[in-house]
Amino acid sequence: MTKVIRCIEAQEAWDFEVDSNCDFEARTETEDEVLAEITNHMQSVHNWNELYEQDLEKARALTIHDE
Numbered sequence: 001m002t003k004v005i006r007c008i009e010a011q012e013a014w015d016f017e018v019d020s021n022c023d024f025e026a027r028t029e030t031e032d033e034v035l036a037e038i039t040n041h042m043q044s045v046h047n048w049n050e051l052y053e054q055d056l057e058k059a060r061a062l063t064i065h066d067e
Contacts, residue, residue, distance in 0.1 A: 002027050002067040003034040007046075009063040010038050014055050018046040031064055 007024040011017070024045070026037035035056050042048040 002029065003031050004065045004067045005034050005038045005059060005063050007038065007041060010042070010059050013059050013062045014051075016042075016046075016048060018042070018048060022046070027067070031060055034064060035059060 005026045007018075007022040007026075008020065011020070011022075022045070024041050026034045026041060028034045028037055038059065039051055039056070042051060
């Protein structure tokens with residue numbers, strides 16, 4: 001089953017104010033891969049480099065969906 005996390009949902013979970021119009025969705029086979037993909041997106045597109053383990057765990061619990 002594919003795991004999905006949307007940029008807007010990640011921003012909300014992390015209380016980031018980056019880009020409320022971003023329609024990026026990370027889609028992979030595992031939670032770890034989807035978190036890596038959203039982290040890469042946040043760093044490369046939104047220049048957000050302050051992601052910590054607790055942020056990733058919060059996103060894992062609140063925003064990753066099965067598709």
